[in-house]
Amino acid sequence: MINDGIININKEQNMTSHDVVGRVRKILNMKKVGHTGTLDPMATGVLPICIGRATRIIEYLDLDLKGYLCTMKLGVDTDTMDAWGNETARADEAAVNAVSEDDVMEAFMDFNGPVSQIPPAYSAIKVNGKRLYDYARSGEKVDVPSRDIYITNLDIEEMQLHKGYDTTITFYVECTKGTYIRSICHDAGELMGVHGMMTALERTDSGVFSVENAVTLDELAAMDEDELEEIIHPAYAPLIHFGEIEVNEYDAMRLVNGLPVWVSHCNMLRRPEYEMKSFLIDLREEYRRAYNVFGLMEEGRKFIGVVFTDETVENVMPIKIFYDGGQKD
Known part of the structure; x- marks a missing residue:
């Protein structure tokens, strides 16, 4: 197994x-x-x-980019920004019925590209070592710093308008890690002037x-x-943004034993995707030098682990080793 x-x-x-x-x-x-x-x-x-x-x-x-299919309801705001929270505000039903397709499209135009987002009060984000939902449950106020996210795509899938407090909007969004879809629902509702809360969410994709x-x-x-x-x-399956290299068995065992290997000894099959270009948000610099390394072992081609090149790009340094002598690709 x-x-x-x-x-x-x-x-x-x-x-x-x-x-x-x-x-x-x-x-x-x-x-x-x-x-x-x-x-x-x-x-x-x-x-x-x-x-x-x-x-x-x-x-x-x-x-990894995440994909979500979300449904939100207009007219009501809650402390959790979704249908599972306590109601904190309610718009006039006539105002909800007055929302047009153009109003919806205009409100969602703001959610494209780089966005500075404030996480919901009921979330697992830590501030001063304590999770936000713990502050919220105890009634303690805390300043929540905004977070930089990036929305690569947002499409309105369906609008069920002019239905009073049953008015709904369904949209698909693709975004970077750390994006709160509840916040998008809340903020879009405020931009339409009638409040909004999330009522359904499915994550359709993750990397x-x-x-x-x-x-x-x-x-x-x-x-x-x-x-x-x-x-x-396999463990390396989601690491598609890293480069890929092959080494012979001798150099593979050097890496397994925590020793560096000359870059000149490596067969560079693919360079890291972000070696020379920027990501959508701040990127760990090591990712520009990160590779999945495979060893050409006696028993076949095996995943050895993750390596980074040093800053001189002369050596590959073992960072996380997975090979145990009998693992399958």
Whole structure:
């Protein structure tokens, strides 16, 4: 059985991301399990779960774009910016009915490209070492700094207008990590002058993972070992923005033992995507020098791990090693 890799879970509603991790631990009887990014309890869709040593790549997924299909309702605001919170404001129903398609399109025009977004009060963001939802629940006020995000695409899928407090807008958005869709609903509602709250959210994509290829927890629990092997992705699968190199067995073992390898000994198959260009938001400089390294071993081509070149680009330095002598590609 594969003990390391990534499972693309289709999260059900009314489960926290931590709940999903717990279920996967129990199903697979494994302790080392982690998720790649929190999905709100009421949201559904893609939640990649890393198992075994694949949990070590979670920190490298900053470059993954996320896709969401969201439905919002006009006329009401809540403390959580969604339908699961307590109502804090309500617009006049006549004003809600007066919202036109042009009003909607104009409001959403602001959510394109770089955006400075203030996270919801009920969120897991930490301020001064404490999560925002803990401040909110205790009634404690705190200044919440804005965050730079980037929205690459936002399309209005459907508008059900002139229906009073049942007026809804459904939209698809593609964005960088850390974007709060609840905040988009809230802010768009304010721009239309009638408030707005999120009523449904599905994450359709997270990097290379899509909801079409995701499995539910019940489906996972019913799988035998052969079926599990088919749906577990290798640890390097989402690291598509890194470069790719091959080394011979001798140099592969140098890396495994924590030793550098001359760049001149490496077969550079692909350069890092952001080696010479900017990302949509701030980028860790090491990503410009990051590679997935594969060794041409006696038993075949094997994933060795993640390496960075040094600043002189003379050596590749082992950063995270995955090869254990018997792991499959």
